[in-house]
């Protein structure tokens with residue numbers, strides 16, 4: 049693991065020696081209705097893994113107290129975009145981010161910005177449940193402790209977070225037991241509770257249900273709708289039904305292979321209200337994807 | 344022959360061919376396999392012979408004096424008793440030889456070595472594994488350097504420690520000098536095993552912590568390191584068990600025959616080390632002293648095997664398979 | 666570049682969170698300490714070089730190089746007889762360790778089940794845990810007098826490179842076995858399956874397909890074994906004898922490089938004497954030999970890693 053910072057530039061110049069071979073027509077994205085009150089925006093977001101251009105020119109706006117879904121075929125850069133939003137991509141060796149990501153008006157890739165502070169406001173839930181090898185209680189208390197949150201009563205905070213993740217009733221009698229004893233769905237809700245406990249503003253979720261059974265998935269989907277009151281949620285999913293069920297807005301990505309190298313660069317095709325995007329897509333690539341002819 | 348039978352026959356051939364087992368039964372193959380078995384168990388047989396032969400020659404000396412007496416202390420009563428059994432009178436002065444100073448010295452050395460080598464080694468490993476970029480020039484230099492240090496002869500570590508001690512004007516043969524030599528000797532082992540232990544902690548744990556807004560150090564200290572403790576413990580115990588048997592580096596810093604208990608603070612006291620005391624006893628012209636050496640070897644081996652067993656128990660009992 | 670299809674929206678209302686870096690002084694100190702610890706290992710190497718070079722240079726100021734680099738056993742500072750003793754012991758040790766270490770590695774990699782390997786591997790490695798003093802004692806009081814002289818009836822002296830080398834070989838079996846097993850296991854399964862599918866049995870596959878493919882890794886293991894053998898001290902100190910001897914008979918006593926170093930240090934020579942400085946000149950040579958061996962081993966391993 050490396051902490052080498054991913055460099056960010058605000059210029060829209062192309063990197064030296066790299067020719068962006070995406071043609072304008074293909075890279076054109078259709079932006080529908082944009083949220084009135086936004087929490088985060090990306091401007092000309094380009095991501096590279098060493099020389100590989102993984103994501104091309106993404107412009108997105110994430111609305112306050114909304115659920116935004118990022119969908120698209122595998123490898124189109126959804127996770128990459130998501131990881132940029134709280135600078136988790138800094139941890140990937142060779143990752144480089146260009147463009148701007150504004151969070152309440154501040155570019156989180158600005159030179160004075162501390163990625164650790166960014167992650168305290170913008171939490172993340174991963175694909176595979178990853179509880180810490182500690183008790184359920186300590187899993188929740190860990191975040192508030194390390195970020196130095198002022199906590200009057202940790203027990204109350206733990207209860208609040210577990211209730212917030214609809215897990216309290218299932219675990220209230222075994223808070224001191226190892227989190228590894230929980231089922232996969234419970235572990236994922238524990239990870240959500242752990243994120244809630246630090247009282248973030250935005251919660252990023254990268255295919256949070258892909259490792260879970262349908263019942264556990266339904267519980268998490270209900271939970272997300274509940275959580276929307278307090279948080280802004282951005283979720284990556286490969287499950288279109290899930291996007292349709294839970295999200296307010298959807299961004300559809302695709303990947304375009306480079307003619308010479310064959311590398312597939314991800315790009316944003318369409319971004320609109322979920323209802324609009326699923327019922328009446330503006331771009332034929334979106335239509336092809338959601339009608340199941342693709343992916 | 345019916346087609347069905349032919350099909351079965353060919354199926355059998357294909358399946359056995361796939362493992363090659365059908366042809367493992369011929370004579371050359373069996374001889375080869377026998378040779379491999381021999382190679383595998385040759386060492387165990389040698390070790391067994393070593394232990395049995397040494398235990399037999401030291402059989403008379405598995406007594407409490409082996410632990411409570413200094414080398415060649417003289418006990419008139421015991422000498423008389425021995426004289427009555429018709430032994431060579433020349434042996435009598437050494438009747439009660441024991442390894443107290445060596446055993447005490449080695450325990451002091453072990454503790455001091457552990458206190459120096461473990462923090463330094465773990466810190467270096469944490470930096471290399473958790474903080475530095477794998478491709479940085481610094482880590483590459485350190486990496487090659489560690490591989491080289493692991494192959495430096497033990498006796499040369501003794502020379503380095505001796506020169507360090509001389510540079511600070513310390514007396515030759517004191518505990519801290521020996522501990523410095525042994526620490527440097529096992530440092531590469533501690534670093535390499537700690538890195539392996541850290542590497543076996545899955546990245547998901549680190550990411551989960553970092554995503555909450557923890558710093559790299561908080562993540563290391565509160566998540567990664569605690570999860571790696573069994574692996575680190577196993578590695579360092581194995582490293583220490585190697586150090587406890589080392590004699591060559593201690594020779595270089597002037598460890599020698601000491602027939603008294605070390606004084607507080609132990610680290611600046613002149614001490615003796617168990618393997619070195621065994622070496623001295625082995626050089627003795629008196630058979631009874633060499634018998635004590637044999638008994639001492641069994642004790643030393645028991646200590647080392649005990650440490651190895653402890654390491655294996657820790658590994659099997661506490662190491663999480665993620 | 667694509668035209669920006671959306672107007673730059675006003676950033677979110679409400680309080681702007683503070684994202685600027687808090688100073689974390691404690692962490693900066695910790696990180697500095699960790700870097701220092703990692704860098705310390707480089708200092709150790711520098712320290713070794715200095716600790717050995719300085720007295721070695723002093724030795725060569727006092728004694729002409731010709732008296733050092735000579736096979737003349739009458740010269741009290743001759744190094745070639747020592748190299749001879751060390752070389753002879755090392756060759757004998759390798760004659761034990763290479764076939765046996767390789768055999769054990771082949772069994773572990775090609776024949777043993779995963780479960781069996783879990784138990785057999787530590788058994789082989791146990792040999793590396795036995796202190797060298799113990800091996801030396803075993804060589805002097807069992808291998809030479811009982812095995813070589815009594816059982817085999819060899820007319821050899823009480824201390825000699827034959828006995829020392831045999832026991833030293835046992836000690837470095839794990840070094841050879843462990844690295845060789847890594848090399849053998851790294852050979853792709855497809856190569857084995859190809860051979861087995863052509864009707865070869867496991868022995869033929871091991872010897873004709875897996876072994877050649879792993880040869881460079883095995884070579885690295887042997888080179889590392891050589892470096893261990895050359896640097897080992899207590900066994901040769903106790904078992905190989907203390908006579909500077911250039912004869913090729915491994916049954917005669919031969920002083921070795923590490924033997925001289927330890928014997929001088931154990932002796933009465935004052936630290937400032939030329940006799941004592943001599944041991945650093947020998948140690949410098951020893952360090953250079955093991956360093957070169959290790960670099961060769963690392964280079965071979967690197968090349969063979971790239972092969973797959």
Ligand SMILES: Nc1ncnc2c1ncn2[C@@H]1O[C@H](COP(=O)(O)OP(=O)(O)O)[C@@H](O)[C@H]1O
Nearest residue numbers: 097102121122123124125126127128129140312
């Ligand atoms: N750590 C990484 N290093 C190099 N390339 C990566 C890395 N992570 C993802 N990629 C590449 O970036 C592209 C987008 O990946 P990802 O964001 O994971 O896609 P998605 O989540 O949409 O499936 C893929 O081609 C993938 O191979």
Ligand SMILES: [Mg+2]
Nearest residue numbers: 126127128284
């Ligand atoms: Mg993904």
